[in-house]
Amino acid sequence: MQDDSRPNILLITTDQQRWDTLGCYGNPHVRTPHLDALAARGARFETAIVQNPVCIPSRACLQTGRYTHQHGVEYMESVIDDTPGLPPDELTVMERLQHAGYRTAAFGKIHMMPERGFHEQQVTGGKGQRWTRSAGLPIGLAPLGRDYAAWLEARDRGAYERIYEQRRTPEYRRDKGTLSNVLPLEE
Numbered sequence: 646m647q648d649d650s651r652p653n654i655l656l657i658t659t660d661q662q663r664w665d666t667l668g669c670y671g672n673p674h675v676r677t678p679h680l681d682a683l684a685a686r687g688a689r690f691e692t693a694i695v696q697n698p699v700c701i702p703s704r705a706c707l708q709t710g711r712y713t714h715q716h717g718v719e720y721m722e723s724v725i726d727d728t729p730g731l732p733p734d735e736l737t738v739m740e741r742l743q744h745a746g747y748r749t750a751a752f753g754k755i756h757m758m759p760e761r762g763f764h765e766q767q768v769t770g771g772k773g774q775r776w777t778r779s780a781g782l783p784i785g786l787a788p789l790g791r792d793y794a795a796w797l798e799a800r801d802r803g804a805y806e807r808i809y810e811q812r813r814t815p816e817y818r819r820d821k822g823t824l825s826n827v828l829p830l831e832e
Contacts, residue, residue: 701728704757708737730758737762767792777812
């Protein structure tokens with residue numbers, strides 16, 4: 646039987662987002678009411694320091710509470726899937742929560758090799774501009790994810806490939822991916 650007095654834990658992480666781009670940190674221009682409401686009822690890590698400037702090693706630090714030299718994920722390969730993962734004996738926060746009786750889930754971009762410690766997962770890779778084809782690049786399969794691709798194709802046949810067609814245009818490359826997405830917002 647699960648102890649209902651235990652708190653729910655929701656950890657939200659983003660890539661390359663400055664702390665001052667949220668309303669809960671005083672930004673007067675960006676409206677983030679849902680995140681602000683969560684922050685008001687929860688904990689904010691106001692003195693967190695990234696242990697590695699590269700995303701996958703940094704996530705390994707966050708997920709283990711250890712430094713890169715301790716867990717061994719010190720770099721990221723140019724072929725994302727070739728990046729070394731955490732050693733099997735390294736426990737993640739999610740695995741520790743599971744041992745304590747929590748049910749864990751991951752949604753969005755976890756970007757660990759492999760993702761572990763989750764009862765349920767619906768994850769995608771990154772969507773960086775370097776992916777210009779939906780498949781066959783040396784850095785791996787396009788990372789928007791199978792679930793998203795299937796959902797999008799059921800809704801709008803050919804739309805997933807149109808994302809990558811746009812990324813191959815000279816305008817997209819010249820403007821470094823700052824063009825508006827070829828798909829409507831709801832997709």
